[in-house]
Structure formats: C-alpha cells, structure tokens
Amino acid sequence: MEEIRNMSQYAPGGIEEKWYAAWEEAGLFGPDPDLEGDPFVITLPPPNVTGILHMGHCLGNSIQDTLIRWARMRGQPALWIPGTDHASIATEQVVSRQMAAEGIDKREVGRDAFLERAWNWKDQTHGRITQQIRRLGCSLDWSREAFTMDEARNRAVTEAFVLLKEKGLIYRDVYLVNWCPHDLTAISDDEVEYQEIEGHLWHLKYPLADGGGHVTVATTRPETMFGDTAVAVHPNDPERKQLIGKMVKLPLTDREIPIIGDHHADPEKGTGFVKITPAHDPNDFEVGRRHDLEQVICMTPAGVMNEQAGAFAGLGRSECRQAVVEALDKDGLLDKTEKHVHQVGHHDRCGHVIEPYLSRQWFLKMDELAAPAVKAVAEGEIKLFPERWVGVYDNWMNNIRDWCISRQLWWGHRIPVWYCDGCDEEIAARTAPAACPACGGGKLTQEEDVLDTWFSSWLWTFSPLGWPDQTPDQEKFHPTSVLVTAPDIIFFWVARMIMASYEFKAEKPFAEVLFHGIVRDDQGRKMSKSLGNSPDPILLIDEYGSDALRCSLVMLTPTGQDIFFSEATLEVGRNFCNKIFQATKLVLGTWEEAGLPDGNPNDTAPRILEIESLGSADDWAERPAGLFAELWTGVFGGTPPVELQDGDLRLEDRWILGRLLDTVSGCGANMEKRRLNDAAYGVFNFFRHEFCDWYLEAIKPRLRDEQERGPVLATAVLGLAVSYKLLHPVMPFITEELWSWLPPSRGFLMNSSFPGFRGKTPFQRECAGFEQVMEIVGAIRNLRNELGVQPGKRGRAILRVPGDAVAAELTGGLALIALLAKMEDAEVVVGGPDPSPAGATVAGAVEIFLPMEGLVDLDKEKARLNKELAGIENWMKGCRAKLANEKFTANAPDHVVQKQKDLLAENETKAGKLREMLDALG
RNA sequence: GGGCGAAUAGUUCAGUUGGCUAGAGCGCCUGCUUUACACGCAGGAAGUCACAGGUUCGAGUCCUGUUUCGCCCACCA
Secondary structure, eight states: OOOHHHHHOOTTTHHHHHHHHHHHHHTTTSTTTTTOOEEEEEEOOBBTTTTOOHHHHHHHHHHHHHHHHHHHHOOOOOOEEOOOOHHHHHHHHHHHHHHTTOOHHHHHHHHHHHHHHHHHHHHHHHHHHHHHHHHTTTTOGGGEEEETTTTHHHHHHHHHHHHHHHTOOOEEEEEEEEETTTTTEEEEEEEEEEEEEEEEEEEEEBBBBTOEEEEEEEEEEGGGGOOOOOOOOOOOOTTGGGGTTTTEEEESSSSSEEEHHHHTTTSSTTTTEEEEEETTTHHHHHHHHHHHHHOOOOBEEEEEEEEBGGGGGTHHHHHHHHHHHHHHHHHEEEEEEEEEOOOOOOEETOOOOOOOEEEEEEEOHHHHHHHHHHHHHHTTSSSSSTTHHHHHHHHHHOOOOOOOOOOOOOSSBBBBBEEETTTTTTEEEEOOOOOOOTOOOOOOEEOOOOTTTTTHHHHTTTTTTTTTSHHHHHHOSSSSEEEEOOOOGIIIIHHHHHHHHHHSSSSOEEEEEEEEOOOEEETTOOTTTTTOOOOHHHHHHHHHHHHHHHHHHHHOOOTOEEEOOOOHHHHHHHHHHHHHHHHHHHHHHHHHTTTOOOOTTTOOOSSOOBGGGGGGGHHHHOHHHHHHHHHHHHHHHOSSOOOOOGGOOHHHHHHHHHHHHHHHHHHHHHHHHOHHHHHHHHHHHHHIIIIIIIIIHHHHHHHHTTHHHHHHHHHHHHHHHHHHHHHHHTSHHHHHHHHSSSEEEEEETTTTTOOOOOOOOOOOOHHHHHHHHHHHHHHHHHHHEEEETTTTTEEEEEEEEEHHHHHHHTTTTTHHHHTTTOEEEEEEESSSOOOOEOOOOEEEEEEEEEEEEOOOOOHHHHHHHHHHHHHHHHHHHHHHHHHOOOHHHHSSOOOHHHHHHHHHHHHHHHHHHHHHHHHHHH
C-alpha cells in the first residue's frame, strides 16, 4: 500500500485484478443468504460465446453492475446471472470459414465432425469473453453461469418445444421463407435487413398466345420469370380486365401461362400487369395460393438457376438477370429499362441478398402467445424505460407473424422431432423414442434442422434458474427485476422473453426493461468491424482503467439516448479517479502524521444505513457532535478517533456535512428513478467541486495544526468514506482500494451499506453562511484578476456592511475568506467612508474593497463598474415591468413572485452601491 | 408510405410538473510550480434554445405547422 500511496498519479494497473479476485474468493458475488427482503435479480444478456467484448457490452454491463451493486449495498439479496449464447448462425459461419481456410468442406466431413470442431472452438473462446467481462468488474455470480446449449438449457429448450408442439402451436409447412443462399438456411423475418438499392425496373413483353399482341409486365427481377405461372391484372381494371382468362407465351420457354384477375395488381403501378412467381416472391406466393397456381422453383438453394431456366441453367441469379435481359432485348421483348430505387433484403449476418425461397420449415404460431404479453405492458405490469418503446412494442406485437424457428444448420438445438420410416408419423419427444407410437416401427429418424438461436434465449429469465425443474432458485429469483439491453433487439429478444415467461411460467419475466443507447463513434456511426471504428475495450481498460471506462460511460449516457464515444470522454473518468486518489492521499497523510488510532478491529458497521433515523435537522442543530459520532458508527462501526465537542464542528464542517447528506439523498432518488447518469454526476460534482475545491482547501490550515487536526480529520475521513460508498456501484475498484486505506474501515466496501437519506438537510443556516463566504471569495478573486493584482500580493480585504446584524453573520467566516481569497486578512466595517484608493465590488449586501495603493487605474475601474451597473439596470428594468404587471402578481405562485421581489431588492442594493462607488471615484 | 427520436455555447450534452438573469464536461483566452492533484487550481469569453405561428402573466419546456439529421417498421411489380 505504501507504494501505491506514493504514486504521483493514480494508476489502476494491478489494483483492479486484485480486488476482483478478492471479491470472488470472499464469495461476494452470489446473493447474501443472510439478507432478507426482496431479491434484486438480473440475467445478463448472454454475449455470443465466440465473440469478443465490444463497447455496447461495456455500456450495458456497466449499467447492470451499477444497479446490482447498488441493490446489494442497499441490503437486498442481489443476483446477477452470467451466461453465454451459442449464436447458431454466427458461430457456424466462423467455424465453417476456419475449416474452409484449411480446405475442408463442412458438408464432406459431416455433422458430427463439424460439431466436434465447433465445440472445441466454443471451449476456447468461452474463456476469453468471460475473462473480458471480469475485467470490467461485473459482480456476476459465476457459480450459476449458464450456456444456452449446455445440458440444463438443452432440456429447457426441448421442454419448451414439446409443450408448444403438444399445444398445437408449432407446425410444419411448405412456405416461402427468407432464405440465405450463402449460408443455405432459412432465417426469420427479423434477421432480414433492408437496404436501399439503385436497381432497374425492366418492362418485359409477354406475347399473347393467340397472337393478338402482347402484355407488358414490369419487374425488378427478370431472372425469376422461369418461375412465372401467371400474369395478374386488377379484376376491376377497366382497360385490362377483358384479358383475364387469356394465355400468354412465357418468353425463353415453351410454357403458356394464364392471365388472372387479382387485386394484388395495382392499375396505377408499373404497367398494370404483374408477373406472378409464387415460388420466389412473397406477394406472388399469396396470389398463387388464392388461385391455386403451380409453384415453380427455378433456382437451387444456392441461388443458381436450375433446369427450369432451360439454356440459362447453371447461371447465378445475378448473371442470369443480365443474360435474360439481353436475350429478351435481342428478341425485341424488352420494352424499356428504368432506373429504380427499391429496398432489398439482406441477411444481417453475412450481408448477402435474401432469396424468398419455398421450403418446408417449422413455425411457431404467435398471436396466442402475444396476447398476455401485450396486456402486461399495456397495464404496466412490465415497465419499459424510456416509455416511448411501448408504442414500438405494441405495434410489432399487434401485427405479429408466425415465427420461422427452423434453421438448416448444425450448430444449435436439433429439433426434438422424429419421423417414423414406417408410417411417416411425426413424434415430438423429450428423449429419443424407442418405437413409433402409431405403428410400433423401430426405425425413427430425427429431424436434421436446428432451432433458431432465439428459441433458447427467449427462455433466458428462467432457464438459467433451472427450469423446467422445480428449483429453489426459480422460486426465489423469478420474476427477475430488470432487463438491461439495447433497443435493437426489442423484437428478437425482449418481446419473445415476455411471451415465453407468460407461456411457461404464467408470470412476467422481469418488472422493468431499461433500454440504453447504442454506442456510436464520435461521428455518430455505428461501431462496426468493417469500419474499424470499434475500439477494443480491453485496451482502453489497460490504459485508463475499468473504473474510468465505467464512470465515463455511465455519467455521459443520457437515459436511452445513443452516445457518441471517443477516447476523450474516458479522460473525464480517468481524471476523476485521480482526483479521488489525490484527495485521499492528502487526508490520510495527515491522519498518519497525527497518529490517530485505527479503531477497534472488532468494529462492525450495520449492513443498512438510513441516516434520517439518526435524527432530524433540529437534532443535528442541537447536538451535532453526538449525531456525528452516530453517523461515524453507522459508517465504520466504531467511534470517531477523537472525542468531538459541538464546537469542533466549524462552519465549513457543518456545511460539508449538509452537502454530503444532500448528495446522499439526491443519489438515492436518482438511482430509484434509474437516472444513473444523474446519480453519478451528482456525486461527481459534490466530490470534485465542493469537497475538494472548497472543503479541503478550507481545512488545510487546520490539518497542519496539531491541536486542531483531530476533529477535522474525522469529518474529512467520513466525507471520503460516504463518497466512496456512493461511487462504488459505478467505480468499484478504486473505491474498494481507497476504502481499504481508511484506518477505521472494516471489511469490504462492496457489501457494506449504501447510505440512504430522505430527511430534511441539516445545517441549512451554516450552508447559507458558507455560501456567502463562497460568494465573497469569488468576488474578490474576480476583482483581483480583473485588476491584475499579483498573485503573491496579499493585503487586506475590507468588507463593508450596512448593519451590525450582517457584520455578526460574517465574522465567523472572515478567516476563511482571507484564506480562500489569498488575502492577508479580511475585516468587517459597518458603514463609513469608502477606503480609497481601492478596487471595489459588491457581493450581496456586502461591499468589498481591496485597498491597493497605486494599483488602480481610475478610468479602467470606472469603466468596469459602469459595465456591471448597466447589466444590472437592464435586468432590473425587465424585472420591474414584470412585477408591475398585475396579471403576473395575480397568477404566478407566491414563491415565484417573492423570488422576483427578493432578486430585485438584492440587485437594487447592489446597483446603489455600485453608484456610490462610481461617485467616490469622481 | 407509416412511426419514433434529435436539433440549446466552437463541440459533446444536461435542463424532470411551464417560473431561467439558460447550465456542465471538453476546447478556447488570462493568470498560477498555492508542501493532494498540470489527469491540477483560480478567473474569463462564448448562446436569436432549428424556423414560423399559437396558448399563457410567463415558453428551451405545452400545441400546430415547416426544415434538417438519424433510427425503426412496411410485400409494393
């Protein structure tokens, strides 16, 4: 410790790792079994097990850890469950790519060999991501860690599937799904990302079979014409409806297809004729079903034209597009080509253009599941912050579509359905059935497909607690308290978790959802690998410290708003860490010099500290030293190092105690409101500007005085300790470290009390008094600066007041004023002539004169005072007009009117004094 | 096409139920090796609160419209 104490600047290296290990070893990450009261539970949104930590994780995890640590210190059994996600497609892609780089085709080696490799990869990367999360300081209960594809979670997924299947909510159908020709799997609607593409609209002529001319269809995808099975016009289209029933010759083929009437065709759009390709377009699919059209598939799953395309077979879909257009043009069947901007779906994982593709998939019916989930949010049983997301949620839930849950992948939960070779029976079962229940046949084949990743994550509030088994954890910790996540997965995950919980647990999954912003770069762009604008958080932690990163993220993150991140923002956190460190060094250095006792080793502080229960503001005024000692006991467990008398608590001590309790109160209120940034910012401001800039400066002479330093050290150490407590949820490492330095501290800060205060702030009179000191000091500093007084030149400050009462109020602060304004001394006079020559200014009812022989430039001084006077007069003009307005005095609340009157009086006095000063200058 | 969000100092953002002589960090200017801290201290400059109307005694805040930027949703050929 000695070594750290001697650091000239705070360097977090080593300290952070040390405390994380110490907390873990002490078993502080799990819920404290001795605590009663409502548990506070969060399940960590599981990061991709093969991924690495990014800034988004840092923000979300910092918020969660802040909440968890706060709740833990408040005395609730706090549980934060870690876990990782198998991330089906993402992981399969990575592993396939690795294999491809070695020249291995995954389809050649087969499912089992591929999975073995994937599991190995998972085992390697799992340690990396969890290690990174530890670096952040997250107080997760690692003994309860879960993985979406581990044994227990497998059972949960199977159970969920079978229950839904038995209920008839899961069905299998041949349907047009979003197909990724690159990854060769179906994906859900939500995994499709639409991008605006500048394409073309080709007008193609389809000759009528009877030779009487042609119809012109407009399309963005001519290559799908080989799958056309009709041309549609609107049934009420006056100009075209008479063609319904006729046949057209499909160019480049020998097929004839009918012209049908369907309202899908809009007479106002395109040419009024639409080619219908039921196997390759979602709208056409619907049209095809309505008219019982044949579904002609003209591509392979990989997006290559098949035999339906005749001479074009074997071409890729985009090559074929060019070729078809050229061929039609040659035949005179290309009417025209227009530029056309439209939205094209891409796979959000690999970026390839989605192909609507006809295939047999598994679906989950959603409307029945959605109903209770919509109700829960509408009725406020689950609260969303910020509230505006309720609208987005409702809109999606009310238009919910069935969820395609099967994926043609290997890395995932294999669908627990077996097909009987004998009778085609479909058996959904929790374990592999021995024989077919229908025909008794013993030859059963399991479904090849796996489930969508989100089919395991939607169980995430209860599967980590042991569901479907009846576990004590489930009873105790479900529903969970808060879900913290970014809003971009509100549909993928949040909405589905709500549905799953009501379906399987018949209760809500969490009481509230806290949506935080997305971390962007300093130009507002999303962080992405391809842009290379995503910093590695671990490198940032190495350089700035985890506390700095957490502090900056939490403090600078307005609720739910995206944040623009640049490394400069980390300096705020880092500098603040150093500030706390330096202040501690100053106070403890003096403590050691003074040789104060460390306190009794057996002292134990209460686990919960509600400061208002110690006494009221009046009690504080009456016996401040007694209550101070009680507060000390509440914080440290023992008694103060010296016996304090009421008189030991001076103006500045009482002021800082008042401010401290006010900060405790504001911090708690903001935490309750989930305004984490305000909570952190309030403590930051208190500590930096009030505690360091004013209080520590004010007590320096007393710290050097052997007679006086005992009592003032007690106040300073208490101020440090309470500040650490308030800051600990956001900056766990440095606060734990510095807490351990405080001689009277016992045990870990992490599971000590988080002070609460809901009472009326004590020492209001002293607070006002100190604020007057601050104002006068500010005025003198300003004056000195404007006059260009040498910093080393001290001299006397004369404070002229109108009467004895004001003078009496001031006397107690004179020494402080002289100290803080760097004057030789300060003196109060009642009335009397202007000292001259002197620089002069006004602070409230106090006129301030700095007699400065030869220093004052008369003209400059006059100009300065005139400028100030003009500003005040201008303001007073407006204020008088306002007060003269009867409507204002009649309508505005009394306190507002009174405030205006007070301000006016104050400014009038000040203006009067400024005029007198000007007169005195001649 | 529909919805949501943002617009306040050079910049990044606070500003909660209307009471504001509009704040903070960074940056800028001036001064300071004051025995915790230059990752610091003190002082200062800097704003038509996007625009136009309206409600009100009073609008950064509420209402209507407009502009610009961003995001989400939607099957438009």
